[in-house]
Amino acid sequence: MLSTAAGSYESIQIIEAKYMVNSLISAPNQYDRWLDRFSSSLLTRLVWGKRVESGEEDFVRTFHDITSTFEQVGSRGSKLYTRFPSLLLLPDWIAPLKRTALRLHMWEANFLNGLLKETQSEIIAGTSQRSFARYFIENKAATG
Numbered sequence: 001m002l003s004t005a006a007g008s009y010e011s012i013q014i015i016e017a018k019y020m021v022n023s024l025i026s027a028p029n030q031y032d033r034w035l036d037r038f039s040s041s042l043l044t045r046l047v048w049g050k051r052v053e054s055g056e057e058d059f060v061r062t063f064h065d066i067t068s069t070f071e072q073v074g075s076r077g078s079k080l081y082t083r084f085p086s087l088l089l090l091p092d093w094i095a096p097l098k099r100t101a102l103r104l105h106m107w108e109a110n111f112l113n114g115l116l117k118e119t120q121s122e123i124i125a126g127t128s129q130r131s132f133a134r135y136f137i138e139n140k141a142a143t144g
Contacts, residue, residue: 009046016042048115049122049129059115066108073100 020038024031033055040060041052052060080097081087092098120137122128 012045013042016045045129045131047131048119048133049131050115059111062111066104066111069104070108073097073104 016038019041020034023034023037027034037052037055040055040063044050044052044060050059087095087097090098092102116133116137119128119131119133123134123137128134
């Protein structure tokens with residue numbers, strides 16, 4: 001069953017790969033942009049049914065901002081808390097890194113919930129694309 005589900009998304013992968021190859025041929029000096037657009041578009045089409053055209057869309061930039069911020073804070077924090085695990089016992093108001101992590105989590109959660117709400121609105125309007133988010137919303141009772 002899993003191989004059948006994965007195969008059903010092959011057309012999306014082919015479309016995005018063709019777009020990437022055409023973009024690489026037309027502007028090879030921007031290969032990093034095209035590779036990033038390819039991976040972003042593939043991910044967002046599968047998860048939310050949203051296609052990335054340029055890579056400059058607001059939701060793509062927000063996603064990149066969240067990811068890079070988590071990378072920066074996470075690498076610092078994991079090293080610090082690994083060396084001094086007792087810092088995890090400090091309340092949030094004393095530990096600035098814990099406050100930052102909570103703030104980042106709220107930013108991420110609000111962003112992802114916003115994308116789910118967009119998908120839900122598209123389902124109601126009859127314009128939603130097939131995606132994991134759509135499946136989740138339509139089968140919420142079954143998926144828990």
